[in-house]
Amino acid sequence: MVITNRPDESGQRTRNRLITLDDLQDFKAQLKTELKVELLAELKLVLADLVKPAEKKWLKSWEVKKLLGLSHGTLQTLRDNGTIPFSKVGGLFYYDPADIEREIERRKSLGRNRSGQFIPLKR
Secondary structure, eight states: OEEEOOBOTTSOBOTTEEEOHHHHHHHHHHHHHHHHHHHHHHHHHHHHHHOOOOOOSOEEHHHHHHHHTOOHHHHHHHHHTTSSOOEEETTEEEEOHHHHHHHHHHHHHHOBOTTSOBOOOOO
16 A cells, blocks of 8 residues: 555545555556657657668669650760760660769759750760
């Protein structure tokens, strides 16, 4: 038997209120629930920091055309003249994202024409 002077259900402080075993079990259940919620929230934050989306190892032609704003023919020209390295597997062309990023940076330094398109490459 435990004696306390905490408030009762009506909010009034009473002296020598008895805490029963049921009170302690209810408190334990409530505490467990609150701890689970807090731990799950903290775990989600930690996991979100650890699990970041993996970078793509290879880009397909349509992704490169979209990133660089190129037509199919222009992308083919860039492949043909060696501006953008690629790998061909089963009829599909794959590009290293680092190579595409370099090309994007290079094109930024070249500038754009009046219509907002990249200035054509001259080799």
